[in-house]
Structures are given as C-alpha cells and as structure tokens.
Amino acid sequence: MPRHGGTPPVYTKTGSESEVDAVTVRTRYAGSPTGLLHVGGAWAAFFNWLFARHHGGAFVIRVEDTDRTRSTEESERAILEDLRWLGLEWDEGPDVGGPYGPYRQTERFALYARYARDLLEGGAAYECYCTPEELEAERQRARARQLPQRYSGRCRHLSAAQRSAFLAQGRRPAIRLRLADFGRTIVVDDLIRGRVEFSPQHLDDYIIIRSDGSPLYNFANVVDDHLMAISHVIRGAEHLSNTPKQLAIYEALGWTPPQFAHLPVILGTDRKKLSKRLGDTAVRDYRRRGYLPEALLNFFALMGWYPEEDREIYSLEELVARFRIEDLGKASPVFDPAKLTWMNGVYMRRALEADPGRVAQVCLGVLLAEGLVAEPVTPEQRAYVEKVVRLLGDRLKVGEDILTYGDFFFREVTFDPAAEQQYLRRPQARELLRALADRLEQDGALSHAAAEAAVRALAAERGIHSREVIHPARVALTGKTAGPGLFELMELLGRPRVVARLRAAAERAG
Ligand code: GLU
Numbered sequence: 054m055p056r057h058g059g060t061p062p063v064y065t066k067t068g069s070e071s072e073v074d075a076v077t078v079r080t081r082y083a084g085s086p087t088g089l090l091h092v093g094g095a096w097a098a099f100f101n102w103l104f105a106r107h108h109g110g111a112f113v114i115r116v117e118d119t120d121r122t123r124s125t126e127e128s129e130r131a132i133l134e135d136l137r138w139l140g141l142e143w144d145e146g147p148d149v150g151g152p153y154g155p156y157r158q159t160e161r162f163a164l165y166a167r168y169a170r171d172l173l174e175g176g177a178a179y180e181c182y183c184t185p186e187e188l189e190a191e192r193q194r195a196r197a198r199q200l201p202q203r204y205s206g207r208c209r210h211l212s213a214a215q216r217s218a219f220l221a222q223g224r225r226p227a228i229r230l231r232l233a234d235f236g237r238t239i240v241v242d243d244l245i246r247g248r249v250e251f252s253p254q255h256l257d258d259y260i261i262i263r264s265d266g267s268p269l270y271n272f273a274n275v276v277d278d279h280l281m282a283i284s285h286v287i288r289g290a291e292h293l294s295n296t297p298k299q300l301a302i303y304e305a306l307g308w309t310p311p312q313f314a315h316l317p318v319i320l321g322t323d324r325k326k327l328s329k330r331l332g333d334t335a336v337r338d339y340r341r342r343g344y345l346p347e348a349l350l351n352f353f354a355l356m357g358w359y360p361e362e363d364r365e366i367y368s369l370e371e372l373v374a375r376f377r378i379e380d381l382g383k384a385s386p387v388f389d390p391a392k393l394t395w396m397n398g399v400y401m402r403r404a405l406e407a408d409p410g411r412v413a414q415v416c417l418g419v420l421l422a423e424g425l426v427a428e429p430v431t432p433e434q435r436a437y438v439e440k441v442v443r444l445l446g447d448r449l450k451v452g453e454d455i456l457t458y459g460d461f462f463f464r465e466v467t468f469d470p471a472a473e474q475q476y477l478r479r480p481q482a483r484e485l486l487r488a489l490a491d492r493l494e495q496d497g498a499l500s501h502a503a504a505e506a507a508v509r510a511l512a513a514e515r516g517i518h519s520r521e522v523i524h525p526a527r528v529a530l531t532g533k534t535a536g537p538g539l540f541e542l543m544e545l546l547g548r549p550r551v552v553a554r555l556r557a558a559a560e561r562a563g
Pocket of ligand 1: 289
C-alpha cells in the first residue's frame with residue numbers, strides 16, 4: 054500500500070478570503086434522486102450556491118443515482134425543478150451539460166472502473182471474492198462473540214491461483230480499499246468544525262466497487278469531486294464520518310482533496326432531528342402551500358448563519374455579497390415553520406406592493422390544487438383572483454391564506470358555527486337579510502358605494518345601528534365574523550351572488 058505510515062495527512066483550512074479567491078471556487082449539490090428535495094438538502098445546496106456566487110465560481114449539480122433500486126427519473130426531475138424554483142440556478146448539471154460531464158453517476162461507471170483499476174494496480178485495493186452469505190456468517194460470528202463487525206480480511210492476500218479458482222467457481226469480485234492497516238489518525242480540517250480526528254481503529258477495508266461493477270457512494274463521490282474539480286464540499290453533518298474514508302481514497306489516488314465544511318444537523322422545534330412529525334419537510338410542500346422562494350432562501354440563510362444581530366431580512370444580492378463560510382455556526386439551527394411563515398408574510402407584503410399579479414399567481418396555484426379554479430385559467434379569473442388578493446392584503450402571509458380568509462370568493466359559504474350562532478340566530482336576522490336582498494335585487498353591477506348605501510338606508514329605515522345589518526350580512530356572505538371590508542367584498546362577489554347568499558342565509562336564520 055503506497056503512502057501509509059509517516060505523519061498524518063492534514064488537509065489545511067483556507068485562511069482568508071483572498072486565499073479562497075486564489076483557487077477557482079467550484080461547489081456542487083450532489084443529491085440522490087430518491088424522493089422530493091428535502092429542506093435540509095435545499096439548505097445545503099443554498100450554501101454551496103451562495104459560496105460559489107460570492108466568489109464568482111461555479112455551482113454544479115451532480116446526480117448521485119447509483120442506488121438503482123431507489124433512484125427515479127421522476128425524482129431527479131422534481132429535485133431540479135424545485136432547485137430552479139428556489140432560484141439556485143446552476144452552471145453545470147445533467148440538464149445543462151458542462152465541461153466535466155456527464156453529471157449523472159450512472160453514466161460514469163467507466164470512470165469509476167478505471168480508478169478502481171489504478172488502485173488495484175498500485176496495491177491500495179484488492180479483489181474480494183467473498184459471497185454475501187459468507188460475509189453475513191462472518192458478521193454473525195462477530196456478533197455472537199461481541200466483537201466489532203469488521204471484514205476478516207480473508208481476501209487480502211490472495212494468490213493469482215486462488216483468484217482463478219474463485220473465478221472458475223463463478224464468483225465475481227468486489228473491490229475493497231486496503232484500509233484496516235492504515236495505522237494513522239486521519240484528520241479532517243473542517244471549515245466549520247475545525248480539526249476533527251478519526252482514529253484508524255474504526256477503519257475497515259470497505260468495498261468501493263460491488264461485484265456487479267457498481268460503485269459505492271464514498272468512492273464515486275471522491276472520483277467525481279476530483280474529476281469535476283470541486284474546490285469546496287459543503288454538506289450535511291451525516292457525511293462527516295464518511296470524510297475520513299474519502300480522504301483515504303484521495304491519498305491512495307495521489308489527489309488533493311477539496312476543502313470540507315460539514316453543516317450542523319437541523320432540528321425541529323422539539324429540538325429533535327427534523328422530521329415530518331412537526332410538519333412539512335419537502336421544499337415542494339412549501340411551494341404548494343404558496344410560500345415565496347425568496348422567503349425560503351432568506352430563512353435558510355439565517356439557519357446557521359448570523360451576519361448581523363437584530364436583522365433578519367436580507368435580499369439575495371446582500372446574502373451573496375456577505376456570505377462567508379467562516380461565519381457558519383456549529384450549533385444546530387432550528388427549523389421553525391412559524392418563523393418561516395412570518396418571514397414569508399414580509400415578502401408577501403412587498404410582493405403585493407411591487408407586483409400583485411405575482412401574488413395572485415401564487416394564490417392561483419393553491420386554488421388550482423384545491424380544485425376551486427380549473428385549467429385553463431381565463432384572463433377574467435386571473436383578474437378576479439388579483440382583486441381578491443388586493444382586498445385580502447396583509448392577511449395573506451402565504452398563498453394558502455387565500456383559502457383561510459377568502460375561500461367564499463371561490464366556493465359556497467361554509468358557516469363558522471360560532472359566527473352563525475352569534476349573528477344568524479337572532480330573531481330579526483331573517484327579516485333583515487331578506488329586506489337587504491330585496492333592496493339589492495335590481496339590474497346592473499353592484500359598486501361598493503351602492504352596497505354601502507343600501508345597508509345604511511335599511512338601518513336608517515329601521516332605526517337601528519348599521520352594525521345590526523353589517524354583522525349578519527357578513528356572516529351570510531362569508532360564513533365568518535372577520536375579514537375584509539364588507540362593501541368591497543360585496544362588490545367583488547357581484548350582485549347575483551350577494552342576493553342569493555343573503556336569501557339562503559335568511560332561510561337558515563331565525
Ligand atoms: N448523495 C449524497 C447525499 O445525497 C451526497 C453527499 C455529499 O454531498 O457528498 O447525501
């Protein structure tokens with residue numbers, strides 16, 4: 054085995070920003086297409102993107118699809134779509150190509166085979182002919198004797214004759230990295246965690262290529278990061294224990310490893326590892342519910358990175374300008390959906406001022422998903438949604454709030470039982486609602502001024518406060534006690550629906 058023994062390899066940390074600029078920054082997101090894009094994955098992808106953009110480098114997407122039983126094309130498509138929706142556009146990747154392609158691991162098997170051969174020839178790896186059954190029997194023996202479950206090393210020193218005999222039996226070899234006698238501490242000099250040491254006792258001769266020729270994660274990941282000239286690997290904490298194994302491969306191949314930064318584990322609001330338990334964990338869920346990508350990115354930025362105290366809202370340009378990997382904390386950030394919703398509300402308000410059509414589009418997505426609007430959406434429907442959005446204004450923290458506060462614009466009224474009890478059960482409610490309907494029963498559009506005049510005239514005629522009409526009318530038209538201005542919503546609902554709902558509520562009332 055070459056280069057074993059001697060001083061431990063130390064992979065030095067980049068000191069200053071200018072040193073970073075001296076290398077060509079290339080980062081990557083190397084997701085496995087086995088499901089939707091998780092917020093943890095998007096979070097890591099975002100820091101890779103920010104770092105690359107900050108340094109004018111390249112951001113690469115690599116698809117780690119070697120687990121063929123779990124990887125699907127559909128999932129790859131969905132992940133890329135969500136990354137693009139977030140605005141993390143990439144310079145190289147499976148769909149856009151690039152000088153270091155292909156960018157899907159299943160299209161790179163010949164490369165892995167080639168470097169595995171180099172390792173075999175140099176003696177850093179060896180062929181292992183053990184069958185899965187033999188390996189399982191070994192593990193069971195170790196378990197029974199309460200010994201660590203490590204590979205026995207049976208195939209470490211096979212002669213050419215022994216290998217031919219195995220081949221003649223029809224066995225196909227896997228390839229193992231010769232690691233058990235590495236004998237030295239491996240040091241990961243992590244940009245976030247500092248120096249992390251891994252004792253050699255825990256290193257096993259792990260398989261880098263299976264007997265069917267497919268590569269294992271740790272091997273393919275190293276070959277690709279090297280060949281794709283990746284300078285910085287920013288990834289989740291769960292990969293920290295893989296890094297010493299990967300560093301051993303870099304060393305065996307005589308390659309300089311990239312710099313590593315292992316992000317902390319994201320926690321849920323219950324301080325346990327983030328999971329479905331506390332709500333949505335896929336970016337797609339937030340997209341469906343009508344969150345804005347810029348709000349998600351701002352929120353991600355503040356998970357683990359604290360550029361300034363007392364400030365939470367940053368534009369993407371500011372984040373790119375200020376991002377420094379050194380500022381990332383080691384402490385686990387909490388994914389707090391309530392905070393995300395608050396932040397989204399800030400961005401929704403801004404979007405409402407700058408471009409209400411965009412907010413309408415976001416809400417339209419929710420309405421379409423809910424089946425309250427159907428494709429193809431007409432220009433009239435679009436304009437209607439935009440009017441609703443303007444009327445609901447600040448109430449819209451996320452797109453799905455259009456259902457919470459404005460569902461009655463798109464479907465029949467669902468009565469809030471408490472509202473009905475309070476305002477429709479009164480003796481005079483039935484008669485008042487009918488009288489208002491009669492007053493409004495005429496031709497032509499209903500303006501909010503005309504709606505207001507009708508309500509006030511009715512109250513004056515009866516000698517009651519206009520509240521006495523307004524409250525039951527609101528419940529009749531919306532099913533709720535609170536919401537946007539009554540006269541405006543009457544104008545938007547239009548005369549026929551207003552009259553019909555007043556009459557229908559009158560039937561229930563009394
Ligand atoms: N395919 C790995 C994952 O999705 C990539 C890990 C890495 O970034 O090296 O977790």
